[in-house]
Amino acid sequence: MRFVAVDWGTSRIRALLVENGRVLARSESDEGVSRLKPGQHEAIFARHCGAWLAAEPDLPVVLVGMAGSREGWAPAPYAECPAGPDRIAAALTRIDLGAGREAAIVPGLLCLRNGQADVMRGEETHLVGAEVPDGLVCLPGTHCKWALMRNGEVVSFATFLTGELYALLREHSMVGRPATEPADPAGFAEGLAASSLRGGGGGGLLHELFAARAATLTGRLGPERLGPYLSGLLTGEEIAGAFRLFGRPDRVAIVADPPRAELYREALAAEGIAAETRGQEDTLLAGLAVILARSEG
Amino acid sequence: MRFVAVDWGTSRIRALLVENGRVLARSESDEGVSRLKPGQHEAIFARHCGAWLAAEPDLPVVLVGMAGSREGWAPAPYAECPAGPDRIAAALTRIDLGAGREAAIVPGLLCLRNGQADVMRGEETHLVGAEVPDGLVCLPGTHCKWALMRNGEVVSFATFLTGELYALLREHSMVGRPATEPADPAGFAEGLAASSLRGGGGGGLLHELFAARAATLTGRLGPERLGPYLSGLLTGEEIAGAFRLFGRPDRVAIVADPPRAELYREALAAEGIAAETRGQEDTLLAGLAVILARSEG
Numbered sequence: 001m002r003f004v005a006v007d008w009g010t011s012r013i014r015a016l017l018v019e020n021g022r023v024l025a026r027s028e029s030d031e032g033v034s035r036l037k038p039g040q041h042e043a044i045f046a047r048h049c050g051a052w053l054a055a056e057p058d059l060p061v062v063l064v065g066m067a068g069s070r071e072g073w074a075p076a077p078y079a080e081c082p083a084g085p086d087r088i089a090a091a092l093t094r095i096d097l098g099a100g101r102e103a104a105i106v107p108g109l110l111c112l113r114n115g116q117a118d119v120m121r122g123e124e125t126h127l128v129g130a131e132v133p134d135g136l137v138c139l140p141g142t143h144c145k146w147a148l149m150r151n152g153e154v155v156s157f158a159t160f161l162t163g164e165l166y167a168l169l170r171e172h173s174m175v176g177r178p179a180t181e182p183a184d185p186a187g188f189a190e191g192l193a194a195s196s197l198r199g200g201g202g203g204g205l206l207h208e209l210f211a212a213r214a215a216t217l218t219g220r221l222g223p224e225r226l227g228p229y230l231s232g233l234l235t236g237e238e239i240a241g242a243f244r245l246f247g248r249p250d251r252v253a254i255v256a257d258p259p260r261a262e263l264y265r266e267a268l269a270a271e272g273i274a275a276e277t278r279g280q281e282d283t284l285l286a287g288l289a290v291i292l293a294r295s296e297g
Numbered sequence: 298m299r300f301v302a303v304d305w306g307t308s309r310i311r312a313l314l315v316e317n318g319r320v321l322a323r324s325e326s327d328e329g330v331s332r333l334k335p336g337q338h339e340a341i342f343a344r345h346c347g348a349w350l351a352a353e354p355d356l357p358v359v360l361v362g363m364a365g366s367r368e369g370w371a372p373a374p375y376a377e378c379p380a381g382p383d384r385i386a387a388a389l390t391r392i393d394l395g396a397g398r399e400a401a402i403v404p405g406l407l408c409l410r411n412g413q414a415d416v417m418r419g420e421e422t423h424l425v426g427a428e429v430p431d432g433l434v435c436l437p438g439t440h441c442k443w444a445l446m447r448n449g450e451v452v453s454f455a456t457f458l459t460g461e462l463y464a465l466l467r468e469h470s471m472v473g474r475p476a477t478e479p480a481d482p483a484g485f486a487e488g489l490a491a492s493s494l495r496g497g498g499g500g501g502l503l504h505e506l507f508a509a510r511a512a513t514l515t516g517r518l519g520p521e522r523l524g525p526y527l528s529g530l531l532t533g534e535e536i537a538g539a540f541r542l543f544g545r546p547d548r549v550a551i552v553a554d555p556p557r558a559e560l561y562r563e564a565l566a567a568e569g570i571a572a573e574t575r576g577q578e579d580t581l582l583a584g585l586a587v588i589l590a591r592s593e594g
Contacts, residue, residue: 118508158504162503164470165506169465171469172468173465175458202538202541202542203541204493204534205503205534206502206534209462211414214413217416238503241501242500244501245499
């Protein structure tokens with residue numbers, strides 16, 4: 001199976017020429033959808049993929065991620081949970097590339113739980129590619145996703161602001177700005193211990209964040225441990241929240257590359273929970289291959 | 298009782314000529330300690346207070362807040378909890394103003410609880426002035442403080458990053474930036490309902506913050522309600538954390554000016570908890586008068 005995959009995120013675009021799960025060629029830039037105005041997407045797509053398309057007039061093209069968002073190329077309505085590969089494939093949005101050619105945009109997923117909505121765009125493809133028929137899958141990132149799988153479908157999922165909040169705290173807050181590099185990774189376990197996952201954190205995240213500031217001011221927490229400490233605290237709060245929503249599992253599948261995957265593995269191991277890790281490009285390519293195959297079936 | 302009070306914060310300085318709890322004159326600027334370099338403090342103090350001091354050679358001078366911090370005029374070591382007015386007065390740091398004159402810097406408080414440190418600078422004076430012998434006192438702000446009082450002493454306290462995190466989210470995050478003004482205050486109760494104080498928020502704050510984003514994206518939460526929603530969510534999480542640490546009270550004393558005091562009163566009323574409110578300048582002046590009187594006793 002041979003196709004062009006475009007992973008168009010908020011801050012980057014990554015175009016891949018794929019054959020049987022292998023990347024034959026790639027083209028990337030920082031032209032993520034957050035930097036683009038309406039009408040710019042087609043030319044950027046053509047610059048990254050034009051040569052591949054010209055050489056192979058029948059090559060399928062699939063776009064994933066923020067390409068289908070409000071700031072993207074064309075709006076691709078969310079598919080609604082529970083959703084597996086068939087439902088996602090049936091909800092592909094087609095855009096006309098001219099000369100009788102189309103590209104397919106993978107829909108994001110919408111999940112309604114207790115009257116609250118949650119959304120993803122891109123992670124649904126990694127979830128299909130992770131091939132976890134039943135259980136909990138964790139997708140760390142700026143907006144971390146935890147998904148509950150049953151019979152190969154995404155039954156429910158929840159997003160956590162972990163990565164974005166960490167960046168905010170490090171760049172803009174009194175709490176995180178004193179952190180120094182190179183960091184001492186031992187701070188991660190200390191922050192984890194202060195989180196509600198590990199029985200700390202009676203006062204909740206808002207208090208524990210200031211406690212990190214107080215520990216810095218009083219010399220209890222060195223600035224080289226502060227960054228990993230905040231990461232451990234936030235990661236622990238995220239995992240505790242996911243377990244409250246979806247139950248405490250025996251094992252978790254993590255879709256992430258090192259070193260992030262290792263941090264989640266460490267946090268779960270502290271609770272005696274096994275973790276298996278899959279790389280992000282592997283799950284992306286596998287997921288797109290399944291979705292494209294179902295759309296042709 | 299007549300004295301000069303200087304409330305020197307992170308972002309502002311406010312000098313007051315006080316007599317029997319009334320402000321006779323005031324002088325303010327944005328020369329908070331975060332903008333100053335070592336050596337600049339004395340001249341700024343003189344510009345604000347010089348005329349008052351020249352006119353009355355025996356007028357006592359007291360500084361409160363960040364004047365005694367690392368970035369302040371002179372380091373004033375924390376007094377340690379439990380601490381009441383006597384202990385605070387005994388820990389005043391004296392600085393030489395020349396010509397045989399001194400100023401006193403009120404120490405901040407340090408609290409150790411379960412091996413964790415917490416700190417305050419300035420709020421100890423408001424707590425003395427609030428005159429709540431026993432019970433819970435809430436001091437909203439950038440770094441909100443909750444203090445447990447017993448027999449007129451601060452037994453323990455905890456700080457919450459509520460105000461700073463709200464500002465970070467509004468100014469820098471994908472979650473808060475879409476919020477529009479004028480805001481619809483009805484969003485506050487909706488955010489409060491999503492917090493763990495009101496039984497929402499099973500996924501925790503990191504999830505509820507993204508849920509606000511998802512609700513905005515899917516049109517469930519209008520941008521005019523988003524700011525108050527985030528404020529309600531954070532306030533509810535803060536109050537829930539304070540109750541976990543200090544127990545759930547029948548009533549709370551709030552030291553804040555409107556409209557912030559009213560938001561806390563609304564959040565507590567939703568839980569059937571009574572609140573009494575004291576203005577910030579009243580508690581500052583009352584607290585300084587008590588501390589000065591004890592230091593002379």
